[in-house]
Amino acid sequence: MERRTIGAGALEVGAVGLGCMPMSWAYTGSRQRGDASLRTVHAALDAAGAAGRGVTLLDTADMYGPFTNELLIGRVLKERRAEAFVSTKCGLLVGEQHIVANGRPGYVKRACDASLRRLQTDTIDLYQLHRPDPEVPIEETWGAMAELVAAGKVRALGLCAMGARSHRRAAPGRPGPGLYDGTVRQLERIQQVFPVTAVEAELSVWSPEALDTLLPWCAARGVGVLAAMPLGNGFLTGTLTPGQGFEPDDLRARHPRFTAEMMAANQSLVVGLRRVAERHGATPAQAALAWVLAQGPHVVPIPGAKRERWAVENAGAAAVRLTEADLAEIAALPAALGSWD
DSSP states (O other): OOOEEEEETTEEEEEEEEEOOOGSSOOOOOOOOOOOHOOOOOHHHHHHHHHHOOEEEEOOOOOOOOOOOHHHHHHHHHHHHHGGGGEEEEEEOOOOOOOOOOOHHHHHHHHHHHHHHHTTOOOOEEESSSOOTTOOOOOHHHHHHHHHTTSSEEEEEEEEOOOGGGSSOOTTTTTOOOHHHHHHHHHHHHTTTTTTEEEEEEEEEEBOGGGHHHHHHHHHHOEEEEEEEEETTTGTTOOOOTTTOOOOOSGGOOOOGGSSHHEEEEEEEHHHHHHHHTTTTHHEEEEEEEEHHHHHHEEEEOBBBBSSHHHHHOOOOOGGOOHHHHHHHHHHHHOOOOOTO
């Protein structure tokens, strides 16, 4: 199986990970089925062994559900812990109508113990801070997480970067601050407390902003990058139709790039990926993931999947080798538009 290493500690993972969030959080609730999700995780791990490539990294968080996603992954880990690299997160509390950050050291340690119980494991391979708490110095939160490593409960630490879509674009001709400048400053601070093994950030053909400063910073320091939403919340798979609509509990129902107008305007991205994919006997989703993999040996895409066939298809992206001509063609595609453009 093709493997990649993340962090100075050279932790090994498969070329493509599995984002488990859609199985119990943020996407269409009526399509979330526990048994189907279990089969999906097993299929992803099976692809790693059977096809000689694929998934070992399972990415979850205590807030997904909340808690139900970790419980789901725990049922798989009870049988197949040795085959999986487990990443989970702390630092966000979910209420009925709100989400708040909690980076207090005591809470972080309790959250870790709770995650270990739900995941049915003794050690978390990568423990990530989902969001810094604005009321707690990030060094204090990170120090508590470092104590978890010393206690043997966690192998390595990571930070989730703020998504690029939380920022508005600068006016034409007036460049704004780098979208990940704030994250880089946080990384510089916590790196002085305990080594950062990985950073999770949005990265895809339609959201390439992390390429500007975040990926170079990580590459220069041996820090891995977990590429979140590498399929553009499903848009880059080519399976979504403009104007199809989404259920009210689906995050895409309120997403500025999933209005009928914007989905139609951005079809050129899917058309371009499909053209590249056909030359390799691949799907648009596999071409999109291969583009992410081509951004560096320290980059691991973690596409979400709720069904077995999607997990297996995503794992197959590791076998797609884009040429320089392919990459140039993708780079020349129009930038994705949103409702603010």
